[in-house]
Amino acid sequence: PAGVPYPPFHDVQMAVDGPAARALSELARWRWERASCEALPAIAGRSVPWPERVEPDxxxxxxxxxxxxxxxxxxxxxxxxxxxxxxxxxxxxxxxxxxxxxxxxxxxxxxxxxxxxxxxxxxxxxxxxxxxxxxxxxxxxxxxxxxxxxxxxxxxxxxxxxxxxxxxxxxxxxxxxxxxxxxxxxxxxxxxxxxxxxxxxxxxxxxxxxxxxxxxxxxxxxxxxxxxxxxxxxxxxxxxxxxxxxxxxxxxxxxxxxxxxxxxxxxxxxxxxxxxxxxxxxxxxxxxDPRRPLPATGLIERTLAPVKARWRGLLRLAPIAIAALLLALAWSTTDLAGWAHPDRLQQSLHGLSGTGWAAPLVIAAFVLGGMVMFPVTVLIAATAAAFGAWPGLAYAGAGALVSAVAGYLVGRLAGESALRAAMGPRLHRIRDGIARRGIVAVATIRMVPVAPFTLVNLVAGAARIPVLDFVLGTALGLAPGLLVLSTLGDRLLSILTDPSPARIGIVLAVIGAWIALSVGLQALVSRRRRDPG
CATH class of the missing domain: 3.30.870.10 (Endonuclease Chain A)
Incomplete structure (x- = not known):
């Protein structure tokens, strides 16, 4: 080809005539029709002579x-x-x-x-x-x-x-x-x-x-x-x-x-x-070199399915992206960011102390804060500073859990299709992984905040993580922070600026107890799932 000799090539073929050739021609026409949906007519009344220079064996x-x-x-x-x-x-x-x-x-x-x-x-x-x-x-x-x-x-x-x-x-x-x-x-x-x-x-x-x-x-x-x-x-x-x-x-x-x-x-x-x-x-x-035919039906569709799913997911997530953009604009152009300062929030909550509306209003504040991705740690610290260790701990814990469940329900009801289209099989793998070690997994995410509080709630709901795992994991994950922030209140700053060995030891002991409790609860829940009786 193109004037370049190709390496030596060895092949063997067989030529036949008579009934064998006729059978091969019928097979070839049938193959052609199946492949092209076009029928070829048989050549009738014509005898093909045997090649003169080919001596039959x-x-x-x-x-x-x-x-x-x-x-x-x-x-x-x-x-x-x-x-x-x-x-x-x-x-x-x-x-x-x-x-x-x-x-x-x-x-x-x-x-x-x-x-x-x-x-x-x-x-x-x-x-x-x-x-x-x-x-x-x-x-x-x-x-x-x-x-x-x-x-x-x-x-x-x-x-x-x-x-x-x-x-x-x-x-x-x-x-x-x-x-x-x-x-x-x-x-x-x-x-x-x-x-x-x-x-x-x-x-x-x-x-x-x-x-x-x-x-x-x-x-x-x-x-x-x-x-x-x-x-x-x-x-x-x-x-x-x-x-x-x-x-x-x-x-x-x-x-x-x-x-x-x-x-x-x-x-x-x-x-x-x-x-x-x-x-x-x-x-x-x-x-x-498969042993059986690879499934051809829908092969192109299956190949392109991840791309299509990703684009569908992006389109379905567009409203969420727009809402996030508007929220970012609100944080930068309004006084919403000012409310994130603990002192200002503490002063506002302090006025509720001693009234019968304190608990429901604090819980409502946590829920509304979750909807606008307000920092939950700021809410916890402000609640503890305004109401003290008690009932500040109860108010903050109830507010955080109710806010988490509200976000979970929003994600489960509205975000499932969008998240599944965007993440595809990964959503199922995440769900299955958390289902096996759900409490520990959720608690770890809460303890080590790899994502905003509200986003974790939405993803957990969309992924249909079991409610029990989500609630217990959230409670355990927030427990160390709730205990520290509610107990220390306005003294937290002094601990951070003057971390004595005794104070560090207390924090480590709390974390160790939290880990042991998380693992124990996960083992108990897993055992009950395997043996409902």
Missing amino acids: FRDIAIGISRTLPDYPGEGEVREVEALYEDMIGSARETIYIENQFLTCARIAGRLAQRMQEVPGLQAVIAAPRIHHSWVEHHAMAPGRIRFMEILRAAGVGDRVRLLHPQASADGATADVMVHSKLTIVDDRLLRIGSANLCNRSMAVDSECDLVIEATGEAERRVIRGIRARLLGEHCGVAPEEIERRLGETGSLLAAIAGDGSGDRRLWPVDDDRPIATEQGWSLAAFA
């Missing part, structure tokens, strides 16, 4: 056709190729000669190993490419070839099998011969040529067609032996008669192809690189 002989057709809706699958391979191998008595581009089907390897165990004198020669055509192809198919040979070695028959690749030299240069043929010769009785590789996909995924000839007399056996000798002679760089002479003298196919490799043509052992059989290689093989 067989005359007036039956031709068998074996096919692979994957399972389509409304049509059953056809696995004649696989069945024929198994039957041919199962009938072998002396020799099996194979030329094939790919060698990955473990089922065929197992059948070959079984037959060679049954017939101790059976020998097999397999000609294949040294490496495959591209990096992806080699890394996808070589692991299967390594496994194919390991199956034979594990069965104890590896010493009677040769996996070889042809090589050619000319003008001081040497190149590997690309083996593209799909040929199998069993003894001198069966000759098979076609399209099917010895790989998984040729057995059930691709559409394949092979032709097979079974010798019924000595004349036909002699022709099959001659074809085998021509092929092996080409690869070994010797005349076909020499191959037949060696085979007649030694009775061994392996001995007949043995040579010193000094000629222009030779067969060398294939030495696959075992590191190729890695997790990456097997992952490629699962896609490139």
Whole structure:
């Protein structure tokens, strides 16, 4: 191509006429119609002459056709190729000669190993490419070839099998011969040529067609032996008669192809690189050489589904984004930020002390603050400073829990579809992970504020985290802060500025007790879920 010689290429084809050609033409027209929805008319009343320069190897002989057709809706699958391979191998008595581009089907390897165990004198020669055509192809198919040979070695028959690749030299240069043929010769009785590789996909995924000839007399056996000798002679760089002479003298196919490799043509052992059989290689093989057809229905839709879901999620989250933008503008352009100062908030709440409206108004303030993403820590500190350790602790705890539940309900009712569309399967993984260790997970998020209080509430509701886990986890997660802020009140600043060892020890003890309580409650809840009785 483009004036550049390509490396040596080896292939084998079969030409037929008569009823076999007619059967192939019917199969080709049927395949064309199924693929293109266009019917091709049969060519009637026309005789195609046999090519003048092609001497036929067989005359007036039956031709068998074996096919692979994957399972389509409304049509059953056809696995004649696989069945024929198994039957041919199962009938072998002396020799099996194979030329094939790919060698990955473990089922065929197992059948070959079984037959060679049954017939101790059976020998097999397999000609294949040294490496495959591209990096992806080699890394996808070589692991299967390594496994194919390991199956034979594990069965104890590896010493009677040769996996070889042809090589050619000319003008001081040497190149590997690309083996593209799909040929199998069993003894001198069966000759098979076609399209099917010895790989998984040729057995059930691709559409394949092979032709097979079974010798019924000595004349036909002699022709099959001659074809085998021509092929092996080409690869070994010797005349076909020499191959037949060696085979007649030694009775061994392996001995007949043995040579010193000094000629222009030779067969060398294939030495696959075992590191190729890695997790990456097997992952490629699962896609490139599947045992069953990959589901094609909706393949493009499934491929694009994450992208579509992400865009749908972004569109559905647009109102939330707009609300967040308006909230940010409110914080920057109004006096809302001023209310976040503890002193100002404390003064406002202090006026409620001693009235019957203190508790409901404080709880309402927490709920409203949660809706506008007001810092919950500021509310807790201001409540403690205004009402003291008691009832400040009760007011702050009740307000924080009610605000959390309100945000949870908003997320569950309004945010589920948007969040699921935006996060997709991740939402389910997060939900499942928290469901297994829900209390500890929620408490940890509360203790280590990786996200704003309100956002955690919305996400928990949208992810449908169990209410019990959410409430208990929120209570445990807020407990240390509530205790410290409510107990210390306006003395918190002095602790932060003068952290004595005793004060640090108290804080660490509170945190340790909180962790132990969280883990214990999670274990109790998990046990009750496993055993409701």
